[in-house]
Amino acid sequence: MMMQQQCVKRVGAAQEGESYFPLAGGHRLIFIMPDSWMHLCSLVLLLSCTHINAKTVGQTSSPAEPVGQLPADVRSVVLKGQSYTAHVEVSSPINLTLQCTWTGSGNKVDNVTGYWSKDGEDIDNSRSTLRLENQQFNLQRMFTIKDEESLGKYTCMFGNEAKIDFVLAVPQISDVRDKPIVSYVGDSVVMVCKMDDAKPSPKTWLWFKVNHTEKEEIDATAEPQRYEIKMDGKVTKLLVHNLTHLDSGLFHCGAVYAISTAMSHVELKVITIYEPLKPFVAIVVEVLVLVAVILMFERSLAKKRKAAGSSGNHVGDTEHATNAAAAATTTTTLQAEANGLEETTSTRQRKM
């Protein structure tokens, strides 16, 4: 039997529904209230050191190392409603004590049967009769989380009325790109996987390629001309050179932690240069057509004007010319807008 003195250090974020808490040295108290009791209860349960007798009742399977050598942590949840789900991030083996507190359903029942289940299956020897203490039912149990199988959903049940789920998992990669990365045949591509800054760094990273629903690990050392894996703490990059159509598909990156691997995926789409070339050619043709149409329209207008002008009086034209020249001499230079397609008429004005 071990006596552990645990101090409740911080109040966790009180949100409706679910909350995420990384597992590190400290202890967190989670408040789940349906409505406005949030603030009141957070004040009440703040910063109290509780003395807890932790019974070393582990899981049915025997641990690989003595239980006392693993670090310990506590997760507590106070439930007022009917159910709640708490997400706990576990990156390395740990002895985790889960505490459930329920304020009762208001039926004024004195006793309730509390038990634990993992992933829907009841845990043996976990049933106990709980009595109302200070208007609360308390249930807690210590679990040894040492490998991937120990992770999962642990539920404490208060009879059939209330339950609290603890979802134990490795830190997940949240920054997932939902759209595929597009690249070209013969080109290279860089695919990036990034773990959030707030979460712990993985020990290493692995990359997998999905070939006909089979996940194959990519070995960069076997094909150094094609694949290159770079990793730097929380960021990993997979470089693929000399792309072909066969490289299209799903790539998985795995953040390897002591306890398990967190997976994320990146989709790659390889296309040929002809794909963007089609809209390119279409738009260039459109530009050429519009330019030609506009310039030809202008030329036909100019011809019509010339035809109309020459069939009228020539005297008017010469008068125009002399007056225009006179106007030009009294002003400063205006070569600018005079140029263009109307060469004949504008050259007269350009001379100073």
Added chain:
Amino acid sequence: MPLEAETSLGYIPPDGGWGWAVVFAAFISIGFAYAFPKSLTIYYKEIQEYFSVSYSQIAWVSSVMLASMYAGGPVSSILVNRYGSRPVVMVGGVMVGCAMVLASFGTTIFHLYLCVGVIGGCGLAFNLQPALTIIGTYFHMKRPMANGLAMTGSPVFLSALAPLNQFLFDSFGWRGSFLILGAIVSNCCVAGSLMRPVNKKVQPQPKTEPDESNDAEKMLVDNQAVESLDEGKTKGCVQKFIDVSLFKHRGFLIYIIGNVVMVFGFFAPVVFLAPYAKHEGIDEYSAAFLLSIFALVDMFARAATGFIGNMKWVRPRIQYLFSFAVSYNGVCHLLCPLASGYVGFVIYAVFFGMAFGMVCSLLFEVLMDLVGAHRFSSAVGLVTIIQCGPVLLGPPLSGALVDIFGDYKYMYYACGVFMLVPGIFFFIMHYYNYKKLDDEQRQRLAAEKRNCKEAGQFNMKQDETHG
């Protein structure tokens, strides 16, 4: 009766007709010139990964592009003075198109600097100046309106290019997108083809008595005529290409001094609006939405300001409207740190959008008003090359301010001051300038009346001797 040069242009601008097609063409050119560099930032993240470079190295592409655009201004002006707007815009469109196509095959980041940055920036400069210049040749009475409408191109294109670029990126990756963008931007050639050189055969109508003419038009016209007649005498080789005598022009000097200071605080608030909002606790999508509100208000403000600038009682004193717009910008920024919560930021975005739109709409109109349409081309070339420095230094300096103080509000105070001081400077200097111009105009009218009397007496004497 000798002909008088009523307008220093030597012809009457159409003020309509094909002019509106030209406004549409300028709308396209200006839209691409301002919005294209900003919209490319969507691709930066992937290009950064692809070439394994840092964020600041990728941001250089934008800086090089902006620098080329401003440095290419004088070159553009020289070409417009020599060949007219149409060829320059078409060459510019082809340049940007080719630049983007070449960039799509790039193998190092330096390819991007060269293609997108230098060639692309130059091509966009060849679009911007001619578009502004040609409006001055087609419009006189309705010029503020035409300018305002053309400048609306910038926010409209930015709003259109942003989702389009996202779509292209998701479908084709950055290489294919650059290829297609090259085709899209070559639509500037279509805009260029619409920029038909204005028909100058239309005669200025002879006027017998100066007093009969419209007072407002006279004032507008003579502001430029007085200056041009003085400097029309000596023309060197350089003058044929770019009008350096502008530096003796009072109005131009006022404009450029105010502008250089103003530009320091002009763009930084836009760049830092979203980060400031995020810093104050607003989530990413709402912060991005602030920019959309800003762009939307900007769009309408530009058109509305063009319309206001055209009104009878505003047009003759349009410099005051511009001074007001600049000062209003400054006041907006000074009050920005008072904004609390999302509602405060939305209000700021709306007012800032209005202020920004007002200034942008009038920015080139007041220059045209000061120097006249025929010298505008050279003027805008000189202005852009002098603005090159502040435009490039503005945002990094503001960023440095933010880093030093760890808070955005000092940067906003600084930007507010950088806009308010030129605003007040403009008010004072233009009051003095208008007074001077009115004096000179009165002197000129008196001199013309004397000339008319003498000419009339001379004619009478001739008639007496002949008759």
